[in-house]
Amino acid sequence: MLGLPKGSLEEATKNLFAKAGWRITTNSRSYKPSIDDSELDGRFVRAQEVSRYVEHGFFDCGLTGHDWIQENESDVVDVCDLIYSRASSKKSRWVLCVPEGSGITKPEELAGKRVATEMMGTVKRYFADKGIDAEVEFSWGATEVKVPDLVDAIVDITETGNSIRANKLRIIDTLLETNTKLIANKDSWANPVKRKKIETIALLLQSALEAESKVGLKLNVLKGSVDKIVATIPALRNPTLSTLSDPDWIALETIIDESVVREIIPQLKELGAEGIVEYPLNKVVY
Secondary structure: OEEEEEOOOHHHHHHHHHHHOOOEEOOOOOOOOEEOOOOOOEEEEEHHHHHHHHHHOOOOEEEEEHHHHHHHOOOOEEEEEEOOOOOOOOOEEEEEEEEOOOOOOOHHHHOOOEEEEOOHHHHHHHHHHHOOOOEEEEOOOOHHHHOOOOOOEEEEEEOOOHHHHHOOEEEEEEEEEEOEEEEEOHHHHHOHHHHHHHHHHHHHHHHHHHHHOEEEEEEEEEHHHHHHHHHHOHHHOOOEEEEOOOOOEEEEEEEEEHHHHHHHHHHHHHOOOEEEEEEEOOOOOO
16 A cells, blocks of 8 residues: 655656556546556555554555654654655755845744744754744745744745745755655565565666666767777766677667766767767666
């Protein structure tokens, strides 16, 4: 039984599973998805709740953020990190913010003041650890618009910082970084059959994420140019080499970071490579 995050991560999660080899289909009114794997069943619930249901055994495993595992203080097995989101492939941050025009520059200056957040437990522990007597209140959403009229500061999550800047806020501290994790129930993890399935899910999800930033590259080169090409282009270390029907030519194949392709292809062409083909990848397993 698999716990899947409902809400902002839903589509990104379904797309990730599709790349990993599982087709998950839903309709807008249902929280019970259809998964093309007879060994898997699942439910979509809010990410805030997944770790509790995994800990209590309703889910054998699930995907949720490190932040909500910490917020719920859930006793679960941390299987692997899955760094993806709806907006980027970077970790998100929970940040303490005040209005740009505020004179507050450090957390200690929030003593006796009101702070709004969705992550009550973590924020209360944060201020308690610092010995700051701030009033923390729960926010049901649209937290950014509550300063300065309703509260003095907020703690909210940001991926890119765009929303923080758009609402004329200034970050004065970061409480924690977070990303999606695959977690497992302890009893399920101790079950050899279930553990093997969970490990398979982890392997394929990680390999699908690894493939997102990489592409495959094929090219034909003269046999006498192979060493020069490999030595000149660092990304082409340890490529696969195959002989062609023409004994003077070699087929070279490798995997490289997509971000460097625009620099490498012109260099390969200058070094005499022909038939250069770039292709997308679904999974990369090391």
